[in-house]
Amino acid sequence: MAELLQRTLDFFGVDRANLMPAAAAVGILLLVFAGIGMVMYNEQAYREAKTQQVEAQSRILASTVTAALAFDDRKAASEYVKALAVDPQVQIAAVYDARGALFAAYSRGPNAVVPETVHIGARHTEGDALFVTVQVLQGSTPLGTVYMQTAIDPISRRFERYVVLALLVTMAALIFVVLGFAQRRLADANERLHKQGQDLAEANENLRAQIVQREDAESALRQVQKMEAMGQLTGGIAHDFNNLLQVIIGNLEVMQRRNLVGGDDAKRMVASALRGAQRAATLTQRLLAFARRQPLDPRPIDVNRLVTGMSELLHRTLGESITIETVLASGIWRAAADANQLENALLNLAVNARDAMSSGGRLTIETANTFLDEAYAQANEVEPGQYVLIAVSDTGTGMPSDVIAKAFEPFFTTKDVGKGSGLGLSQVYGFIRQSDGHAKIYSEPGEGTTIKLYLPRLITAGESREASPDVSAMTGSRGDRHVLVVEDDEDVRVHAVSILRELGYAVLEAPDAAIALRVLDADPNVELLFTDVGLPGGLSGRQLADEARRRHPNLAVLYTTGYARNAIVHQGRLDPGVELIPKPFTFGSLAAKVNAIFERRESVRQGPV
Amino acid sequence: MAREWRFARAVRGLVFGLRACISMLACTGVFAQGSSVEYAVKATYLYKFAPFVEWPAGTFDSPNDPFMLCVVGHDPVAVLVDQAVQGQQVAGHVIDVLHLAQVRRDARCHILYVATHGPAAAAALDSVRGLPVLTVTDAAPDPRARGIVNFIVQDNRVRFEIDPREASENHLVISSKLLNLAVEPSPKP
Numbered sequence: 056m057a058e059l060l061q062r063t064l065d066f067f068g069v070d071r072a073n074l075m076p077a078a079a080a081v082g083i084l085l086l087v088f089a090g091i092g093m094v095m096y097n098e099q100a101y102r103e104a105k106t107q108q109v110e111a112q113s114r115i116l117a118s119t120v121t122a123a124l125a126f127d128d129r130k131a132a133s134e135y136v137k138a139l140a141v142d143p144q145v146q147i148a149a150v151y152d153a154r155g156a157l158f159a160a161y162s163r164g165p166n167a168v169v170p171e172t173v174h175i176g177a178r179h180t181e182g183d184a185l186f187v188t189v190q191v192l193q194g195s196t197p198l199g200t201v202y203m204q205t206a207i208d209p210i211s212r213r214f215e216r217y218v219v220l221a222l223l224v225t226m227a228a229l230i231f232v233v234l235g236f237a238q239r240r241l242a243d244a245n246e247r248l249h250k251q252g253q254d255l256a257e258a259n260e261n262l263r264a265q266i267v268q269r270e271d272a273e274s275a276l277r278q279v280q281k282m283e284a285m286g287q288l289t290g291g292i293a294h295d296f297n298n299l300l301q302v303i304i305g306n307l308e309v310m311q312r313r314n315l316v317g318g319d320d321a322k323r324m325v326a327s328a329l330r331g332a333q334r335a336a337t338l339t340q341r342l343l344a345f346a347r348r349q350p351l352d353p354r355p356i357d358v359n360r361l362v363t364g365m366s367e368l369l370h371r372t373l374g375e376s377i378t379i380e381t382v383l384a385s386g387i388w389r390a391a392a393d394a395n396q397l398e399n400a401l402l403n404l405a406v407n408a409r410d411a412m413s414s415g416g417r418l419t420i421e422t423a424n425t426f427l428d429e430a431y432a433q434a435n436e437v438e439p440g441q442y443v444l445i446a447v448s449d450t451g452t453g454m455p456s457d458v459i460a461k462a463f464e465p466f467f468t469t470k471d472v473g474k475g476s477g478l479g480l481s482q483v484y485g486f487i488r489q490s491d492g493h494a495k496i497y498s499e500p501g502e503g504t505t506i507k508l509y510l511p512r513l514i515t516a517g518e519s520r521e522a523s524p525d526v527s528a529m530t531g532s533r534g535d536r537h538v539l540v541v542e543d544d545e546d547v548r549v550h551a552v553s554i555l556r557e558l559g560y561a562v563l564e565a566p567d568a569a570i571a572l573r574v575l576d577a578d579p580n581v582e583l584l585f586t587d588v589g590l591p592g593g594l595s596g597r598q599l600a601d602e603a604r605r606r607h608p609n610l611a612v613l614y615t616t617g618y619a620r621n622a623i624v625h626q627g628r629l630d631p632g633v634e635l636i637p638k639p640f641t642f643g644s645l646a647a648k649v650n651a652i653f654e655r656r657e658s659v660r661q662g663p664v
Numbered sequence: 665m666a667r668e669w670r671f672a673r674a675v676r677g678l679v680f681g682l683r684a685c686i687s688m689l690a691c692t693g694v695f696a697q698g699s700s701v702e703y704a705v706k707a708t709y710l711y712k713f714a715p716f717v718e719w720p721a722g723t724f725d726s727p728n729d730p731f732m733l734c735v736v737g738h739d740p741v742a743v744l745v746d747q748a749v750q751g752q753q754v755a756g757h758v759i760d761v762l763h764l765a766q767v768r769r770d771a772r773c774h775i776l777y778v779a780t781h782g783p784a785a786a787a788a789l790d791s792v793r794g795l796p797v798l799t800v801t802d803a804a805p806d807p808r809a810r811g812i813v814n815f816i817v818q819d820n821r822v823r824f825e826i827d828p829r830e831a832s833e834n835h836l837v838i839s840s841k842l843l844n845l846a847v848e849p850s851p852k853p
Contacts, residue, residue, distance in 0.1 A: 118841075119841065121715070121716075121841055122716060122839065122841035122842045122844065122845045123841075123845060125712045125715070125716070126709060126712065126822075126824075126842075126845055127705070127821075127822075128845050131844065131845055193715035193716060193839075193841075194715045194755050195755055195756065196715045196753075196754070196755070
């Protein structure tokens with residue numbers, strides 16, 4: 056029923072809100088029509104009644120005048136006729152004999168002209184007058200005709216009667232109008248109320264969405280903070296570990312090099328111990344990476360070239376059952392990152408992907424320019440802005456959300472005992488965070504995994520210099536080159552000194568900054584200051600280096616550290632021109648580093664010539 | 665009876681002229697007393713009484729029965745009656761005029777015009793007393809010899825007296841309309 060009404064309204068294009076006014080208008084129209092109808096009906100009924108009344112009068116006259124007509128008694132006929140004068144509306148009353156000749160008549164008024172003859176049956180109205188003729192019969196004998204003319208109420212008089220009706224109609228119409236308007240106002244108010252309710256619901260919905268968003272952000276923040284705390288803890292342990300490993304590895308190397316142990320068994324054991332210690336060093340390196348305490352050497356890199364360059368390595372790592380697909384964006388921005396570490400990270404991801412796709416699959420590496428907006432950045436503790444994206448996707452088993460939440464944590468692994476260290480993804484995470492980037496895991500069980508690495512876009516235009524791998528160690532007579540080793544840990548200092556001496560440098564040593572400065576003052580030939588970053592006694596390695604370079608501007612500086620402190624690392628990056636070798640260093644790595652420094656000094660010195 | 669018809673035919677020419685005269689003069693309603701117009705009017709009135717009188721049921725055996733207008737005696741009116749009723753009907757019945765020398769009780773008249781005066785008139789009236797017959801006399805001086813309707817001339821107009829008591833004795837109902845036109849009868853002794 057309601058639907059039918061609605062459809063009817065739609066058909067006429069009437070809005071539901073306009074229904075009442077429309078209904079009121081229709082009602083008023085109906086009222087007016089009804090009023091007009093009533094007036095017309097009344098008018099008709101009045102004429103009918105009047106005609107009947109006059110006819111009745113005529114018939115009465117006709118029946119009373121019969122004898123007078125029959126016996127030619129005009130006097131009597133006149134009396135009968137005049138009797139009708141009591142009706143003030145009677146204008147003419149006349150009697151005609153059987154031959155149609157006037158017999159008796161009464162007339163009143165200026166326009167009452169008695170016709171000389173009359174025809175039976177005439178009955179009509181003319182203006183405000185009504186004419187009736189009736190046959191005079193006695194029994195069935197026709198004796199003559201009665202003719203009557205009466206005034207009917209003038210139209211003005213008649214319409215006076217309808218004034219009341221018109222008033223009623225007008226009042227009803229007014230009531231309709233008032234009702235219609237009231238209804239309209241009510242409908243409007245309802246509409247507003249409804250809208251307000253909707254707005255309120257919308258606001259509530261927004262609020263709820265914001266709450267959810269905030270909860271998400273808080274949870275993300277908590278995760279970030281948790282990682283931070285873990286990073287600090289891990290970093291601290293790793294640092295101490297590094298120093299210990301430095302001693303172990305150093306001594307083992309010395310034992311090997313100088314053949315301090317006799318017998319094959321002993322040699323094998325030393326080699327085995329050295330391997331174990333080096334593996335331990337790799338582990339601590341990864342821990343430091345996660346803790347973002349590893350020294351990085353960020354340079355402008357082209358990630359497309361880097362990924363392309365890795366394809367051979369990836370093929371070898373992943374095996375035949377996994378196809379590799381690279382989707383490289385053209386016009387990719389440059390990013391500043393440590394190329395070695397980035398390769399390391401991608402390799403880690405590839406290894407994880409391989410493990411997730413034991414029965415083969417596809418690894419996709421995509422690069423793209425992208426933008427992290429304010430909201431996303433805030434929830435993930437990253438700076439909003441332009442980023443270079445490297446997305447590594449596999450078609451493997453995927454991860455449930457609780458695994459995703461912990462995937463970046465160190466030592467968290469889903470692999471069997473002994474198969475994974477649990478440090479792969481944490482290295483990736485730490486490296487990316489240290490590079491001011493952002494890492495995100497997207498995965499669902501059975502749907503594969505995508506890990507997205509965001510590296511900040513490098514704005515300053517510069518040549519992309521691929522970090523060239525250091526060449527291996529070289530020995531020779533470098534006795535003219537004086538190196539000052541500053542290290543508070545005596546074991547480490549002895550180890551470093553022994554390596555450098557073995558390399559042929561003239562080595563001086565100092566346990567802290569104060570002594571180091573005195574040594575430097577005493578020997579102006581010192582060309583390289585090799586110092587630990589963390590030093591006791593007031594001055595840090597950085598401060599020592601600054602002071603030393605103030606006194607000897609040509610002095611080269613090489614830092615070593617278990618982890619990079621802010622003293623030399625600004626937000627995880629080395630200042631330009633500062634060299635660093637992370638602990639634990641090996642004979643080869645230290646040799647290469649020092650060698651490179653002196654070569655560079657040489658080329659700089661020769662350059663301007 | 666054949667003699668009466670012949671007599672009637674003898675006066676037909678005269679009556680024809682009178683009819684035209686009545687037609688013209690009737691509108692004036694005025695004529696000289698004892699004139700032929702007066703007689704013609706009276707002759708016409710005879711059958712005109714019929715619609716105003718109600719005879720008892722069973723007066724007519726069938727709708728085709730004629731309305732009997734009997735005339736007894738001779739006077740100027742009686743001569744004109746045949747002409748006056750020509751072409752007239754009373755409630756669908758043809759009017760037959762019957763001229764009688766004397767009236768018998770079984771005459772079966774509806775209207776009896778007594779065209780005589782004196783004892784003969786009284787005898788005629790007595791013969792139909794109690795029968796449904798409307799008796800009409802013309803200016804009878806003797807109240808006992810007056811019919812139910814008695815013509816008189818008043819102000820040079822033909823008027824009539826009606827005796828309702830006699831009418832009811834003859835089982836007739838006379839319309840009040842007719843009674844209203846009647847002149848108040850002079851009281852009977």
